[in-house]
Amino acid sequence: MKGGTERTEILRRSVRVSLSAAAGFYPFLYGLDDPVVALYALFAPISLGLLSSIPGSGRQRAEVMLKALPVGLVLVTLGTVLAVQTWAAVVGMLVVGFLLAFAAIAGPRPAGAAPGLQLFYILACFPPYEPETLWLRLAGLTYGVVVLALCELFLLPQPPGPTYRETLAHALVTAGDTIVGRGGHLSPTELRDAGARLRLSDAPPAERPAGPGRAARGLAQAGSATRRLLEQLAHLTESGELRALVRDGTGAAADPDADVGGKDGGDRCDVASGSLLPQVATLCHETAAALRTGRATPGSQRMKAAIDGFQQLRMRQVTESASEVPPVPVLRRQAALLAVAESVRVLEISVGVALDGRRTPPIEPRELFWYAQSSTPCLWSRRIIGNMTLRSVQFQNATRIAVALAAARLVAGSLDLTHGFWVLLAVLTLSRTTVGETWAAIRKAVAGNLVGAVAAGALLIGLGQHTEAYAALLAPGMLIAFALGPLLGIAWAQGLFTLVVATAFAQIAPATWHIAAARIVDVVTGSAIGLLCAMLAWPSGARREVLRTMAGLLRECGPLIKGTVATLTAVPPGSAPAPPTLPTLHRLRLAESAYAQYRSEPRGGTPAHADWHAVLIAANHILLGAQWLPRVDLPARALPADAADQARAGARALANTTDRLAALCAGDLSEWERGGPSAAEPGAVVSPLDAARSTGSSGPEADEAQPPPQRPDEDPFTSSRPRPALPAPDETRPAPPQADRTPMPALVDLDVWLRSVTAQLNRIEDDLPETVRQAERRTTAVGVPGSAARPGGDRRQGAR
Structure with a gap:
């Protein structure tokens, strides 16, 4: 159920789009008797004002529309020229479809305008091939976009929200x-x-800093x-x-x-x-x-x-x-x-x-x-190249929609379907990122179109060739359709839009009930093509991609942790370079993009696999530590050998944990089932302080394989050799002076960072679904270390 603010904006948008469409259609058709200009002046506001979801205030939307106008003129020109042959129009549709869909990498505003721009090319690339009418098409398009921008500015404008x-x-x-x-x-x-x-x-989408x-x-x-x-x-x-x-x-x-x-x-x-x-x-x-x-x-x-x-x-x-x-x-x-x-x-x-x-x-x-x-x-090149990979959901979405539109153009042109652009319009408006969503949208759309076609056929039969009656119905029909459609759902939107289209085309050329039947055929054809492409091209949407990208991100975090500790514990200090963070940053950007789409897709009955947001937070924390610890905490003198060994052991344990979480989150336990290298270090701990005070053994059999526990009174920040047993320590007392004191702040900062990362990873594992926990327990039962070997000891301890 839409809220009051959203309903108000839908009604205002209906008024703006209806008025701007009528302001172009009626004068050019009845005043100048030019149906070409009238058609483009009608569809320009519908394309950018209704089919596009341009975010922002009235001023921001008007700005985007005016900036999109030159692109629209180029697309209409290209479509008009390529309409000469079906194969040329199909190739153009493939390229244009990909580029406009891929423009989502530039931010919400270009992404919002893309569907309307797609329609400009679609409308122009169908027969008849009439390049001599190009200037009329461009004039109608320009008029419609400018009038719509003025309505956005002055007619019930959307007020700006907080920046x-x-x-x-x-x-x-x-x-x-x-x-x-x-x-x-x-x-x-x-x-x-x-x-x-x-x-x-x-x-608010218009205020998101998402550009390059x-x-x-x-x-x-x-x-x-x-x-x-x-x-x-x-x-x-x-x-x-x-x-x-x-x-x-x-x-x-x-x-x-x-x-x-x-x-x-x-x-x-x-x-x-x-x-x-x-x-x-x-x-x-x-x-x-x-x-x-x-x-x-x-x-x-x-x-x-x-x-x-x-x-x-x-x-x-x-x-x-x-x-x-x-x-x-x-x-x-x-x-x-x-x-x-x-x-x-x-x-x-x-x-x-x-x-x-x-x-x-x-x-x-x-x-x-x-x-x-x-x-x-x-x-710009970094943003484009970074998303030109099969692991980018932006690339996947652009490829899916481009192939579907090109296939629809090929079918419509080969079968010479009447009003074939409706086939592509159905693909454009009904395609979703998952096959389940696409099927749900198609079922509702076909049902709505069927009812709308019956109503439109009855209307055309009843009114016959009385053009003035269609003219009287068009404006209020647009106002009702553009308001009730978004409010009541896709079935109502498709059915009412069928009535609007039939009413408009009945004024441009003599029409019978066959136009309603043709729309049904076209919508069903476009729906079938869209569904087929959804089934073949990444049918799960971002669900599988978020698994891959999150697992890849976790695997990149392990080497980053070990590299950071290696830099701080190198002998002599400064001899080991800081670990590169660009690979992890790249993985993080892909994971964030996949997660953003994943959150926008209805989950249905599919249970969440893990707390992906917590994974992103943990990766950010690891990245930050890897960048600032070597810069501010590089010791002037080498750390004591035992403290350095303890820190490296903790880093290895955390790296093993990230690898194990990556395998668990991605559902790939093969490495662990084979007893890979990450399974060889049970009982590893996460920080110099933990290592100094506990062995962290994972079972009775581990006691003989590990050195005896260090006494709790040994201070890992000042001690470089074992001490005799002393009474329980008082952490509030300063450490006794030593001749060769270790630079304590470096070890403390490292310890705090490792402890914090441990707590976050523990929380991620705690929130894994029960099915994943069962898989982990089964793996542990055949000899692979499970929760008992994980840093931090007990599963719940320190995780919250």
Whole structure:
């Protein structure tokens, strides 16, 4: 059931389209006695105003329509010329159909105008071959589009909605206030809801930053960074660390000379956090103000300088006197603050690029901000080449619709069907991304057309050749059909449109009830072609593609985790390069595109395979860590051998987990059933701290195969060799001084990142459907490690 706002807009659109169509049809047909101009002036508003779903306000729609007009003129010209031979029209339809459908990669507005532009070529490429009427066709098309654009501007125009920049600015104010403890204490749910409003699927289509240009890419990246920031704040609120961080940081800012000791790690002043926390909050508010004004904040990358100063202060704390060394809880909160600051740094840069829009010098990491220094042709080519693959749902959809339209044009031309463009119109309007949806639409459309054809036949028989009667019925008929059709469903839309078409063509040339019968034949023919193509070309829509792309994304995450840890633990430091992130970024873009279409398709009785949105969030988190950890945490001296080994073991365990989740999500357990390499390391753990305190054994038989557990008092951040057993540790006490102290912040930051990734992967596995769980248990029963071997221990522990 459509809401009140949507119903109102449908009624207003019906008025605009009906008036603009009538304003062209009646004057040219009855005033100038020119049916060619009248026909194109009638179908131009119907094509762009009704059959196209151009999003946005009245002004935005009018702008898109006027920009589409030159393309429409070219298409009508091309169709008129290629109508000379059926084979030429079919080849043209194949090329035009693919290009216009593939234009969806440019964003919602080009995608919305594509169906109407398709109809311009379809209408012109059918016989009779009359190139001498080309200028009349172009005149009618131009008149119809211009009148429709004027109606969009001045006749019941759609008011503009909130822009994405305004929504982003509001979310940033919320984040800034939360960081400094202003505006009340928002719950984790409220923070996550504020982030969810930034999802592109929840934004008005016209406001989505989905284009290939620098401004759109920067704004989209800013939205992702803000969502990540709010998710981080929600997690810190849940754990209570945000309140402690604000308390410690604000106390240090007020009294930098205050005591750095404390009983529990909370009743102390954190000088490092006190220096960074206010800058993070201030930058959030200044960036929000810049988004509202549309002017970039002067002074680029201020957060980078603040992060560098923060890291230097942390290093001084752990390398000077023992009294200056913060306890482990404070170190963890500093690591969490560093991750928050990195999100704000990405946000600061991306908003600057979005508002400025010009090419910039290289920004580190270059793989993340590659678009900032690229030219516009390069950005377009990257978007096009990135989607020219069978794994792109945009490529799949364009191929499907192009082949279906070309086949329909071939059948209509070969069989010389009367009004053959209705065959292609049926393909264009009834094709869906899955065979199930296509069949459901076709059943309703054929039923509606059958009823409409009977009504139209009765009308034509009853009125005969009384043209003035059809003229009197056309305008109110369009108004009713264009309003009730979208409101009542596809069957009503097709039936009422049949009546409108019959009424219009009865005025252009003498018509009998045969025109209604011809429409039934054409619609059934087009429906059969569309259904056949839907059955042969990716019949499951994005369901299978989302399985493939998500599995591929998870498999790319494993090497990225191991490569990041290898960079931080290399001997000597800096000898191992940072892992490349472009392969994972490419997989992420394909997965996001497949997921967007998957969410738009009705699921029916098909159960969800996994929480795909959680997979995308986890992949983003892994990407972010892989980009900033090597940049800000590369140690000056090599890490102790045992800590490095523990970190690498944790990375291998997480990589095994991503491989296993990829196999589970894709339903491919063959590698695990064969006992592949990922099954050879049961009991692996995820972080240096976990590795230092637990063996993580997966069963009684594993105890003999693994070294004895490390004592819980061994501090992995300061110890490079075993210690004798001591009483239970007090994490709030600073670690004792050592002659060769390890750079603790690097290990703490790495540990926090690995723990966070572990929790997200655990949550993904927890949300797998029961059928997948059963397959996993069956695989485990034949000797492959299952949930018992997964990082983090118990299935539910640490997952929520």
